[in-house]
Amino acid sequence: MTATIISGNAPGGARTKLADVLPLRTPYVVQMFPIYACNFTCEYCFHSVPRHERGFVSDWPVMKLDLYKKCIDDLAQFEDQLKVLRFVGMGEPLLHKNIAEMIAHAVDRKVALRVEMLTNGSLLTPRMSDDLIAAGLSRLVISLQGITGEKYRRISNVEIDFDQLVSNIEYFHRRKSDTHVYVKIVDYALDEIETAQKFYEIFGDICDSMAIENAVPIMPGVDYDKVLNNPDGSATQFGLPVSSIQVCPQPFFTMQVNPDGKVVPCYQIAYPGIMGDVNHQTLQEIWNGPAYTEFRRALLNGRATANEVCAHCNFIKYRLFPEDDLQEAAERLRGVY
Secondary structure, three states, rough: OOEEEEOOOOOOOOOOHHHHHHOOOOOOOEEEOOOOOOOOOOOOHHHHOOOHHHHOOOOEEEHHHHHHHHHHHOOOOOOOOEEEEOOOOOOOOOHHHOHHHHHHHHHHHOOOOEEEEOOOOOOOOOHHHHHHHOOOOOOEEEEEEOHHHHHHHHHHHHOHHHHHHHHHHHHHHHHHOOEEEEEEHHHHHHHHHHHHHHHHHOOOOOOEEEEOOOOOOOOOOOOOHHHOOOOOOEOOOOOEEOOOOOOOOOHEEEEEEOOOOEEOOOOOOOOOOOOEOOOOHHHHHHHHHHHHHHHHHHHHOHHHHHHHHHHHOOOOOOOOHHHHHHHHHHHHHHOOO
């Protein structure tokens, strides 16, 4: 096996201690949410929740190319490059017909040190792989829902040719040059130690890194009683110990641009607030604007009192990395923001 197993570690690599570098003049991470649609309805994902119960997500489902290019123009005006421009959001990025062009445009403009995409891999045909590789994609994250077609039927409610999926991933890995391929699977999709070993055997030579992550209760409306292998909630999605956190770090280093151009401070399904709209503002104006600043101040006083959404959010509890903890620095940071 040539891949590195990174279970129990931050999948993006070493992290900076966030409190030491705040305030940031440029966000570290911008998540580009290109399409509000998915071809899977995984049991542990919010796409399994009826659409009318999800609340507001986006005024339109597909990001227009002109709006996207405006976002990239805005990002190019920041003083520093982003660390990561990530194509993800509440959907499957490969469903966007212009996804390869979007990635190529971001790479050409050099707005980020790393341009990456999270996908379920089902649409990763050889032609799509060639387009993504040519676009200059830095990192491809493939999230698997099983290692058999039967498991995909049960978890994601889809019919999939698993052997073809494996073949397509092997094709990408064989043809790519600099793109890092990270393959992960949720523990719920593996029944026992033997199938975990099978996961490593199947993908260990056709990716660069791989991990088994934990299913965690982060999406409102999802029945997690039937999917959690870690029912006591003692471990994060990445296998780290859960810690009590009062100051959410997300808005201090990241932003998400939704398909309609609205900017939100995190990727929770119930947004704590709209920070701005790139149809009418630049991303710099939004990042440094009053909505973001006031929201950060509120969080520094504790998420329990920031707003109703943050008070009941499990997202950061189960996705926190120790380097992002701002609790001890909160008093000092109140004087900064």
